[in-house]
Amino acid sequence: MEWSIQEIARKAGTTSRTLRHYGELGLLEPSRIGTNGYRYYDEAALVRLQRILLLRELGLSLPAIAEVLEGQRDTSAALRTHLALLQQERERIGRQIEAVRTTLHKTERGERLMAEEVFDGFDHTRYEAEVTERWGRDAYERGDRWWRSLGEAEKKEFLETQAGIARDFGAAAAAGLAPDSDEVQDLARRQCAWLSATTTPTKEYLIGLGQMYVDDPRFARNYDKHGEGTAVLVRDALAVWAERNL
DSSP: OEEEHHHHHHHHTSOHHHHHHHHHTTSSOOSEEOTTSOEEEEHHHHHHHHHHHHHHHTTOOHHHHHHHHHHOOOHHHHHHHHHHHHHHHHHHHHHHHHHHHHHHHHHHHTOOOOHHHHTTTOOTTTTHHHHHHHHOHHHHHHHHHHHHHSOHHHHHHHHHHHHHHHHHHHHHHHTTOOTTSHHHHHHHHHHHHHHTTTOOOOHHHHHHHHHHHHHSHHHHHHHHTTSTTHHHHHHHHHHHHHHHHO
């Protein structure tokens, strides 16, 4: 069995462009290239792509994924590890569902809520180690204090501001605007102003953050849901803005 690049992209919920990018990086080579230039993938390629997508879901960058795939030659052992991680995540989500169900039930019946029940399965500090490693302990504590100080309306406004910027970046990507165009640079300025609520962006910080928007699937999804290539446009626009202004 083998599938064309378009079929694999559609079934995997990704894009042909992404699969070609994986090929360029040596992560996912096609099993063959037809006389028409189309790329085709066999069952072994499907399994490898599944591993890549799972590792992306765990937040690994593409270079890190390459190292993992190189070090895990035993496909069965690697898949067992992935399966265990997915089962843990399913258990955590299941606990969240039950916590919300319990909260709803007790609220409707006027019963007393228990904190242990309400927050079972929730971990609002799960990114603490990651932020600390990337930008230092002070950055995490400063951001955490700032977020906790906001009221619900302020939190909503902050998130809606970012969502609006992301949508505008998506529209710019769809229109084919260049990263250094005046329109896109104004979006980069808005993004930087939004980031300034919690930190003082430096050139290195802004460029590194833009790269993370592309490499980390959690962030890439937030932008690319507005159109393929949006995350890349954000990265390139922030790099131009940082070089010009910081």
